[in-house]
Amino acid sequence: xxxxxxxxxxxxxxxxxxxxxxxxxxxxxxxxxxxxxxxxxxxxxxxxxxxxxxxxxxxxxxxxxxxxxxxxxxxxxxxxxxxxxxxxxxxxxxxxxxxxxxxxxxxxxxxxxxxxxxxxxxxxxxxxxxxxxxxxxxxxxxxxxxxxxxxxxxxxxxxxxxxxxxxxxxxxxxxxxxxxxxxxxxxxxxxxxxxxxxxxxxxxxxxxxxxxxxxxxxxxxxxxxxxxxxxxxxxxxxxxxxxxxxx
Amino acid sequence: xxxxxxxxxxxxxxxxxxxxxxxxxxxxxxxxxxxxxxxxxxxxxxxxxxxxxxxxxxxxxxxxxxxxxxxxxxxxxxxxxxxxxxxxxxxxxxxxxxxxxxxxxxxxxxxxxxxxxxxxxxxxxxxxxxxxxxxxxxxxxxxxxxxxxxxxxxxxxxxxxxxxxxxxxxxxxxxxxxxxxxxxxxxxxxxxxxxxxxxxxxxxxxxxxxxxxxxxxxxxxxxxxxxxxxxxxxxxxxxxxxxxxxx
DNA sequence: CGCATATTTGATAGATTTCAATTTATGTGG
DNA sequence: CCACATAAATTGAAATCTATCAAATATGCG
Numbered sequence: 250x251x252x253x254x255x256x257x258x259x260x261x262x263x264x265x266x267x268x269x270x271x272x273x274x275x276x277x278x279x280x281x282x283x284x285x286x287x288x289x290x291x292x293x294x295x296x297x298x299x300x301x302x303x304x305x306x307x308x309x310x311x312x313x314x315x316x317x318x319x320x321x322x323x324x325x326x327x328x329x330x331x332x333x334x335x336x337x338x339x340x341x342x343x344x345x346x347x348x349x350x351x352x353x354x355x356x357x358x359x360x361x362x363x364x365x366x367x368x369x370x371x372x373x374x375x376x377x378x379x380x381x382x383x384x385x386x387x388x389x390x391x392x393x394x395x396x397x398x399x400x401x402x403x404x405x406x407x408x409x410x411x412x413x414x415x416x417x418x419x420x421x422x423x424x425x426x427x428x429x430x431x432x433x434x435x436x437x438x439x440x441x442x443x444x445x446x447x448x449x450x451x452x453x454x455x456x457x458x459x460x461x462x463x464x465x466x467x468x469x470x471x472x473x474x475x476x477x478x479x480x481x482x483x484x485x486x487x488x489x490x491x492x493x494x495x496x
Numbered sequence: 497x498x499x500x501x502x503x504x505x506x507x508x509x510x511x512x513x514x515x516x517x518x519x520x521x522x523x524x525x526x527x528x529x530x531x532x533x534x535x536x537x538x539x540x541x542x543x544x545x546x547x548x549x550x551x552x553x554x555x556x557x558x559x560x561x562x563x564x565x566x567x568x569x570x571x572x573x574x575x576x577x578x579x580x581x582x583x584x585x586x587x588x589x590x591x592x593x594x595x596x597x598x599x600x601x602x603x604x605x606x607x608x609x610x611x612x613x614x615x616x617x618x619x620x621x622x623x624x625x626x627x628x629x630x631x632x633x634x635x636x637x638x639x640x641x642x643x644x645x646x647x648x649x650x651x652x653x654x655x656x657x658x659x660x661x662x663x664x665x666x667x668x669x670x671x672x673x674x675x676x677x678x679x680x681x682x683x684x685x686x687x688x689x690x691x692x693x694x695x696x697x698x699x700x701x702x703x704x705x706x707x708x709x710x711x712x713x714x715x716x717x718x719x720x721x722x723x724x725x726x727x728x729x730x731x732x733x734x735x736x737x738x739x740x741x742x743x
Numbered sequence: 744c745g746c747a748t749a750t751t752t753g754a755t756a757g758a759t760t761t762c763a764a765t766t767t768a769t770g771t772g773g
Numbered sequence: 774c775c776a777c778a779t780a781a782a783t784t785g786a787a788a789t790c791t792a793t794c795a796a797a798t799a800t801g802c803g
Contacts, residue, residue, distance in 0.1 A: 317643030319728050325643035342629040347636045347733040370625065374618040381628035382589040388631060389594040391638035396564030396572035398645040399689025402790075433749065442646025444792055449751060481566050486594040649758075680781065691760055696783060
């Protein structure tokens with residue numbers, strides 16, 4: 250165990266508390282969960298489709314994607330998890346995985362066994378509700394992600410992805426900033442439902458319009474507001490405190 | 497009140513019991529929820545984006561869609577709810593709606609106020625877990641829906657939609673059957689991320705291949721297995737008992 | 744340096760949208 | 774039952790977007 254549990258789970262606790270009111274006892278109970286850090290390289294499966302999962306992955310650092318795959322080997326990323334997310338909390342109530350979970354970058358995680366999570370949810374209604382709410386937010390993000398794939402062209406779709414990621418990384422709408430998006434353009438294609446080839450062209454368009462630059466595997470956003478406009482991005486579905494209060 | 501509550505909620509109870517074990521007391525408590533039937537015409541909003549919702553909609557009969565919409569008036573349907581679904585159970589923990597909910601056909605619903613649902617979830621851990629699980633299944637369907645939009649062409653996408661709907665209507669994989677899909681091709685376009693124009697052409701392809709017929713607003717599937725093959729459809733994510741057991 | 748991987752670019756084919764028009768259903772009032 | 778109005782389905786042609794194939798250029802790494 251490298252850090253104290255409290256420090257690890259802290260960001261997630263803050264996130265939960267943001268939407269749900271947790272009593273001191275509930276917060277303490279969450280903080281006492283067993284936690285052992287694991288360092289995982291990029292491009293590794295945390296969960297495979299069909300696997301019977303026995304723990305949920307808390308992301309300490311890094312970027313993790315939710316993958317669907319066709320038999321042809323085609324992949325579609327349907328959601329992302331950043332530091333502070335409890336990536337597959339769903340698995341507590343659905344142990345059989347219907348999507349895969351893979352690291353996009355080198356990632357530090359903590360595996361939280363289902364058993365104590367179930368006990369917590371059973372003993373503390375506030376925790377049960379907070380967990381359920383996380384799944385509901387997951388669904389809200391997935392729904393928006395689907396709308397993106399269905400009804401926006403490559404440029405707007407890409408802009409929307411960048412906006413979502415920026416807000417979730419920073420917790421607030423930024424102006425100009427660096428996004429540690431160390432994913433390849435292939436990965437971006439899997440997120441956007443585009444070929445890596447077309448991702449490249451699309452980024453070129455955004456670069457030419459002076460909306461962003463792309464150096465190394467880091468993205469610098471130059472004009473967030475214009476990206477928001479192109480993407481028709483409305484951050485309220487992310488339920489981040491910086492944007493609006495949420496009951 | 498037109499029917500007894502038990503009869504109304506019955507299908508949903510059976511669905512819940514399919515995944516989660518509920519005690520007799522829990523089932524009884526659910527059965528005692530207040531229930532008043534409402535008949536709603538096609539093409540009406542049950543929930544608008546941004547609205548602060550105070551009850552969840554149980555679908556007794558009909559077809560309801562989850563809508564995302566762009567400012568340009570473009571719409572994308574990201575999921576469907578059929579008879580027996582508790583459509584926006586999510587709203588119990590996320591009262592502010594991030595997606596709209598609209599009827600696609602004439603629909604009979606029961607509005608279940610949040611307050612008693614919250615009490616039930618607080619008093620009975622089994623119910624809390626069952627509700628959470630419904631949200632998790634919602635997320636699983638949304639993820640697959642997104643993958644569909646991102647990585648399949650019009651024909652495969654359409655085939656997949658039909659397969660999902662068929663399985664959810666019938667609860668089991670059918671051979672040849674009628675699908676009461678009384679949605680216009682425009683609505684289908686909103687589901688599939690296609691123009692109504694291209695939906696029409698796509699159905700023509702499926703018809704020409706003798707996979708289905710389309711008369712009135714009813715769909716007859718002629719070759720379910722071939723549709724499954726085209727769609728690369730794997731029903732396990734629907735967690736219907738007829739396909740596989742689910743922990 | 745040499746290799747592997749990722750990015751960039753070009754040319755072409757294919758899929759889908761858009762615009763436009765026609766035909767076919769569906770409903771409504773007389 | 775008919776005439777009419779309206780909405781939906783069907784079809785066509787052109788424009789646009791994206792994928793596919795192929796190659797060239799960077800970039801990182803041992």
